[in-house]
Amino acid sequence: MFRYLPFLLVLALWIYAFIDCLNTPEEQVRGLPKVVWVIIILLFGEVLVGPIAWLVAGKVRHAPAGGSTPSEWHRNHRTEFVAPDDNPEFLKSLKAENKKDEALLKDWEADLRRREEELRRRERGEEPRAD
Template sequence: MLRALIYILPLALTIYAFIDCLNTPEDEAKHLPKVAWVFIILLFWIVGPIVWLVAGKLRNVPEGGRTPSEWHRRQRTTWVAPDDNPDFLKSLKDENKKDESLLKDWEADLRRREEEIKRRESGAGPEDPAPPAGT
């Protein structure tokens, strides 16, 4: 089993590097044209894939180093919980006011429709005044 791993691991690495090289845009291949990288990966199938993965492709690294220094960390805005964020609380109040006005409009529309139904059932037309509520 260990003998098979000696052949399978470099083959898998070569296949991975070959596919990665083919999927990489031409402008992201460093130092050599993409076609040259394909030949290097396939001809030198132990060293070629490792060289491709280390030096052949542009990697996305944040500017200014890998991690920001303490100086830059202090200047960042800190995360605020929603119940402490005044903008979030204001948006909740505004949304609540909007919902209340919408509910009042719906209730007024419902009352108007109920009155129309009562008028129709009592036989009065829409132009006729509504009958007194006590009779």
Template sequence: MLRMLPFLIVLALWIWAFIDCLTTPEEEVRHLPKVVWVIIILLFGEVLLGPIAWLVAGKQRAVRGPRQTPWAAGDTGNGGYERPRGRQLAPDDDPEFLASLKKDNKQHEDMLKQWEADLRRREEELRGKDDPDAGRRG
């Protein structure tokens, strides 16, 4: 088993570099086109030259800077939502959230009533087409 360890390490690095190259966006690939990097990794993977070249020169690595907070000063945060101020309320206690739920529920109820009325109208139309004598009796 110990004799297979170097082979397994080479195989794992080869597979990892290949998948990493395939999933890397084109704009993050350096020096050569992405297709050329895939070919290099596949052709020279057995001797580790391809995967090591990809790790060293093929992909732009993110430069780690200071960790940023989710909302920088003056920024509204993700998706345009306002930055939470003060004590944050749970959704159950937030009156604005509860009011929006009531408004949505009212809209959904109105929509459901409209659909039900439309369904009743369509059913009556179909009944009238199926039974031609129904219009003469009434």
């Protein structure tokens, strides 16, 4: 079991560096283009040179310029989220869906009434009406 441990650690570091490189925005990549970093990680992963080079020199690891902390940077660069109850488009879609459901329910109720009436006529022995 322990003889596989070094191999698994190298594999884990290799996979982590590869995924980290792919998920890093282009503006946070240092030194080389992102594609070159991916190739370096893949080619030199077995000897740990590629993944370690990426982790040490490939990615900006400090706060962005301007004195803001990483959490402030993420707060300021997120997409604007609107709660569903404040989103007019979402509310319109709910109203439209509700109208469709009400129309479908009315059709089902009318069909049910028609079938019940037809069953009552059959029980009384009357001829079914042609609607």
